[in-house]
Amino acid sequence: MTTLLIGIFLLSLLVITAVAIVRSEDLFSAVMLSGIFSLLMALNFFLLDAADVALTEAAVGAGVATVLLLAGLRLTPPREAPGRSLRALSVAVIGATALLMIYASFGQPTLGDPTAPTQQHVAPWYIEKTPELIAIPNIVTAVLSSFRGYDTLGEVFVVLTAGIGVMFLLGGGRGKPFSRLDSQAEVGLSGHLIPKVMARLLIPFILLFALFIQFHGEYSPGGGFQAGAIFVAGIILYSLVRGEGLALSVIPPRVLLLMSAGGALLFGSVGVAGMLMGGNFLEYSVLTTDPIIGQHLGIIVIELGVGLTVTGVLLSIFHAFAARD
């Protein structure tokens, strides 16, 4: 009952925030509201016991995405341009889509119904077989990195492609835009004492927490995606208080590119290694003589690949935006 009430409360806030984003003409408040939207979404996921998704949404949606949008906002006027939009038509299309989805929701199984099709088919198999075949406590990690590891490889390439796109279009990665930056005296928040002191205290713990999430993903919620995003949040905080130039001298653009491409390659080469050792693509069981140890090895290495690519790409995107005037 409490869960239900909290759920209704959170979902109502979500709707209010969404309406506020649409109605807001000030882009800064729209960006901040979208950060709040993601945070509420993360709470909703958590309420539904999807801790892994909640962690990702909080780290990427509420954290890094908001910073990236703010960095992009520096390049645009602060207010939405008065559009010549077809308001009535858009509202009609969106309304019709929403009504269809509401109509469909009347036929869906009740939330948490143990007889629902999703609980009856593949899910019990995963629950039953994970301890036996992969032997890690976090079944979500088992599904994402092994049973459906091919999808995760695809997602890593989606991230890499996004990075390539930003670097290609904004000319980051190497060359001029980055080199223009140097550690100026007054950068970002460096003139403000309280954020500076707080950030200095927090950054080591943020980075340490990222590493914990990275290497503890088999046991508790987490993995490469979340770890990468949290790591990036730490470095971005560092850039904000100490200036981009210093952040770039800690991890130079070329290294970021190597991390982005290297992580994806690392993931892919685990798959190819499986093929060379007599299994199928991404079959970790054949990597060592003991299939379970092979699974563990494969999962650790591919999660490392995911973490590297996510860190490299998100930081490259941040620098590419921040480097533009």
Add this chain to the structure above:
Amino acid sequence: MNLAEHLPALQVVVPLLTAPLVILLRNGFLAWLAALVASGVSFGLAILLTQAVLGTGVPEYAVGGWQPPFGISLNVDGLSALVLLLVTGASTLGLAGGRLSLRRDIDNRRAPMFYGAWLIALAGLCGIAVAGDAFNVFVFMEISSLATYILIAAGRDRRALSAVFKYLIIGTIGATFYLIGVGFIYMMTGTLNFADMALRLGDVIETRPIIIAAGFITIGLALKAAVFPLHIWLPRAYTYAPNAVTVFIAACSTKVSIYVLLRFNYGVFHGNLLGHSDLFSVFIVPLALSGILLASAIAIYQGNIKKLLAFSSVAQIGYIALAAGLATQAGLMAAQLHMFNHALAKGTLFLCVVAFVLTTRSASITKLAGIGRRMPWTMAAFVIAGLSLIGVPGTAGFISKWYLVVAVMGVPGWGLPLVMAIIISSLMAVVYLWKFVETAYYGTPPDGDVSAMEVPLPLRALIWFAALANIYFGLAPGLPIALAESGTSTLLGGLL
């Protein structure tokens, strides 16, 4: 490791894993060369897969060693092989023929990123064609779409950016609709595997989420396939993309969306949802017909050869959608054959445009006046591919038009009007192509210079290779017909 066994995975893995290596290169030429080699190898793999499909068939490939529905499977049938040939062939043609043109469009510093994105787009499209899993299709759709946006945005014309933004928004809506549909189906069946879905859907037919899911998936994919009137992103995206990129995407990217549409509607829905085939036909056939007629008419009034060909593509997608919407065996045959033949003709035509623009530096038809006399070889190839687009006997286009006419004649009561529409649209194709051919042969060049100015021999040879392929598949259409027959039998497997 036995190579033949791993073909479905290698088809995706080779271009996918070459891409990160390419972006680390610092030299534009090396990046192009690496991309060309990877794309050529993919084409070779597609040919091997095609042989396997036509021979003993390709066994299901369980990625990670996990059997479907628990793991992800790769399934290759005649239809997938046909799409793979198109995708890898168009990519190789675009890269090989686009070297000079791309060197002009993309500066050396940014070239490695560009060719990396090209390979990722190729891998994404191949990944869709081999996937046996609905969510995996979505993942690779995202990969290919994102990479395609980068390729189009690389156009020299600043308008490429606004064109690609429109494409990005519409493409994302299309992909989201698809994902919503897949989500509803997962909710009701608990599975993401196509074959398993088709089996389990029978228990939950006529439930609201499934009916809504069918709608979302069909509309989402129609958006991505640019079925009229959901095509508004296409003409500008094709026009402002670098010319070599247009060769690649115009030949295959919309066809891959049609491929998924066929997979879902025939492989999953038709056998299960009562009346789905009627609804599908009622939805798609009128749209396809208006596309065929209106887009052809709009093409006549275009002053830019790329835009003209882009509107012609919208009309041609209409033919494919019309044939697919008939929901008959003959219709499916026609749809698949036209996917193949249209890709062949459009690829050749856009490759000729690459050559024209190399010489004149403009794709405007008035600036191209007299080009037929200055570049007789390229122009002759353009005419051959144009004849194939119209559907003149002796060219590949005739074969699919013939199958199409036979298919629509089988529609009770509507046969004749549909045939009339196809004939009118073909006549309009004659008009818009003639408009360009006439200017090219009889017009006076804007600067009065009529000296011969052909592109280098390798590019000319490639253009002629593509043009002759249009004739070859017109005289000996055995391969596409065999693949389409195999594809039809798997698509209708649940029904017959």
